[in-house]
Amino acid sequence: MNGDQMMRAHSATLPAPEFPNPAWVTPKPLSESTVAIVTSAALYATGDEGFTAGDTSYRFIDRSRRDLVLGHWSPNFDTAAVKMDLNVVYPIDRLEDLAASGVIGAVAPRHLSFAGNQPDDVATIRLDTGPAAAAALRHDGVDVVLLTPV
Amino acid sequence: MSVLAHVFEAAGIATIVLSSVREMAVKVAPPRALHCEFPLGRPLGRPNDAEFQLDVLSRAFALLEASAGPVLVDHPEVIEADEQPLACALPPRFDPSLPPAVDEARGLRKAYQRALERRGATSVGRVMVADGVPDALAVLHRIANGADWATAGLPGGNTVATCHDIRNYYEEAALELVDGPPPGGRAMEDWFFEQTEAGRTVLAARAAMRDAGAKFPIWFYMTPGQR
Numbered sequence: 001m002n003g004d005q006m007m008r009a010h011s012a013t014l015p016a017p018e019f020p021n022p023a024w025v026t027p028k029p030l031s032e033s034t035v036a037i038v039t040s041a042a043l044y045a046t047g048d049e050g051f052t053a054g055d056t057s058y059r060f061i062d063r064s065r066r067d068l069v070l071g072h073w074s075p076n077f078d079t080a081a082v083k084m085d086l087n088v089v090y091p092i093d094r095l096e097d098l099a100a101s102g103v104i105g106a107v108a109p110r111h112l113s114f115a116g117n118q119p120d121d122v123a124t125i126r127l128d129t130g131p132a133a134a135a136a137l138r139h140d141g142v143d144v145v146l147l148t149p150v
Numbered sequence: 151m152s153v154l155a156h157v158f159e160a161a162g163i164a165t166i167v168l169s170s171v172r173e174m175a176v177k178v179a180p181p182r183a184l185h186c187e188f189p190l191g192r193p194l195g196r197p198n199d200a201e202f203q204l205d206v207l208s209r210a211f212a213l214l215e216a217s218a219g220p221v222l223v224d225h226p227e228v229i230e231a232d233e234q235p236l237a238c239a240l241p242p243r244f245d246p247s248l249p250p251a252v253d254e255a256r257g258l259r260k261a262y263q264r265a266l267e268r269r270g271a272t273s274v275g276r277v278m279v280a281d282g283v284p285d286a287l288a289v290l291h292r293i294a295n296g297a298d299w300a301t302a303g304l305p306g307g308n309t310v311a312t313c314h315d316i317r318n319y320y321e322e323a324a325l326e327l328v329d330g331p332p333p334g335g336r337a338m339e340d341w342f343f344e345q346t347e348a349g350r351t352v353l354a355a356r357a358a359m360r361d362a363g364a365k366f367p368i369w370f371y372m373t374p375g376q377r
Binding site: 001002003004005006007008010011012014016017018019022023024025026027030033038040041046050053066067068069070073074075076077078079080081082083084085087088089091093094095097098103104114116122125126130131133134135137138142143144145146147148149150 | 151152153154155156157158159160161162163164165166167168169170171172173174177178179180181189190191192193194195196197198200203204207210211214217218219220231233236269270271272273275276310313314317318321322325332333335336337338339371372373374375376
């Protein structure tokens with residue numbers, strides 16, 4: 001079993017919170033929507049505060065920044081690809097492409113990064129930092145979020 | 151990620167998850183998920199391949215057309231992790247009086263510097279700057295040879311952060327030294343742990359700490375779990 005297979009098998013057994021009455025947003029047309037990226041890769045802009053192990057907070061990444069640092073504490077996934085091309089985790093240039101061609105309405109002014117390795121109940125992210133982050137993106141006029149896991 | 155999707159959707163934002171663990175996407179059932187069986191750490195699949203990345207995004211955004219959820223769709227392509235170590239030459243021995251890993255890390259310093267200047271960012275810096283990498287390897291070399299890890303002088307006293315900085319220093323330098331197509335999912339990890347003196351030193355120090363009774367999280371997370 002290689003490292004990816006092992007991590008997938010392990011992750012599949014982790015407890016997961018249930019959402020019995022999930023919210024559902026009917027989006028407006030994509031060509032009129034402002035899109036933001038939310039990643040769990042613990043990326044942060046050079047000079048910003050890094051992540052601690054098990055950090056439940058988040059960082060904003062300004063749309064213009066490409067000088068990002070890997071803040072993840074897990075050694076269990078590939079970290080070479082994102083060094084070659086941020087877009088393999090944080091597809092900011094692809095969103096710019098899609099905005100330029102009119103497929104999406106706009107690229108959000110700032111994006112969000114969380115740390116992926118979390119306590120099993122993810123209670124703080126679910127009840128505290130997650131809603132605060134969502135409110136900030138709503139304030140920015142974000143209509144659609146793309147979530148990219150690491 | 152799937153949990154955050156529910157949180158953002160509840161705040162009035164339409165969400166799409168690029169799932170990497172299918173069982174978790176089924177259990178947490180985010181409103182819209184595109185499952186991508188790609189190497190972990192590469193949710194868009196292929197670095198330096200804008201066309202492929204746009205294909206992933208196109209399939210993800212198409213899920214917004216569904217009128218009810220949860221929606222879980224699989225990307226049709228599976229990308230396996232590449233287990234062939236990266237082919238990256240290492241510096242020849244320069245100062246035989248030094249532990250091999252210390253000598254090796256010094257030899258990579260210029261390549262690391264080129265990477266830093268080209269990329270404008272580095273992930274080395276959690277507990278040391280790049281010039282501290284050879285010294286950190288000297289500490290791990292002593293631990294591997296029986297020194298007490300708690301008093302050996304690990305940067306920040308933190309094994310996991312020390313190994314993060316060493317591995318990122320090597321990866322950033324290596325990417326300056328290789329040509330050809332981007333390495334596959336585990337190729338860089340295989341190169342570091344199987345072909346570099348630094349990787350061997352980290353593994354030996356980790357084993358020594360485990361055998362000396364260090365607490366599990368202190369030694370285990372110095373390397374990927376399957377090592």
